[in-house]
Amino acid sequence: MMIKEKIDEFYMSHYKDRDKEHFYITDAGKCPRAIYFQFKKVPKKAFDARVLRIFDHGDYTHLRIISVLFSLGLVKGTEIDIPNKELVHGRADAIINIDNEPHVVEIKSINSAAFNRLETADGDHIKQIQLYLYFFKIKKGTIIYENKNTQELKEFSVEYNENLVRDLLEKFHILKAQIDSNIVPDVTQVDEWRCKYCPYSEECDKHKNGSSIKKV
DSSP, X not given: OOHHHHHHXXXXXXXXXXXXXSEEGGGTTSOHHHHHHHHTTOOOOOOOHHHHHXXXXXXXXXXXXXXXXXXXXXXXXXXXXXXXXXXXXXXXXXXXXXXXXXXXXXXXXXXXXXXXXXXXXXXXXXXXXXXXXXXXXXXXXXXXXXXXTTOOEEEEEEEOOHHHHHHHHHHHXXXXXXXXXXXXXXXXXOOHHHXXXXXXXXXXXXXXXXXXXXXX
């Protein structure tokens, strides 16, 4: 066996796909049908080792940047669970102090093509940080992006948006009711790229107009 194969085997053998029992803040902006299938334990395409290494790379990016923020004396806390977990669970990357004012910080690593296109923060990432701002009762946040290829950084400030948060929480409540009632949600926003790489694409094709599905 070649070394590459051994590395791939390591990642595949150490990855465990946990059962979905809660909504997470990172679900904000995701396809509701994919989330539904995950709750119902519908079989999906397995991640390959390359994708798992991408996840791993993102974790190390977080550690490096958080370490620098600690060295700057800005960090109040890291990997902080949200205080209210009745509807969703979540853990913020960091809360820092800037000019004696708390800010929620989210760190994302993306490839050069996506990084170079960024003129504003990604819409899904804005939704995530808005929910953190809501649960922590903080008015300001920052999303930091690192280019995986060059380690360049971009940052975008986010102000709390009550209307957006209300809409996100309402969508979570609707999705919970659909999950409890075994009603497959509609695909509310068709995204060609997302649909192409969705691990539930085959199952999704069976439910073009939404239908019931039994939990396995």
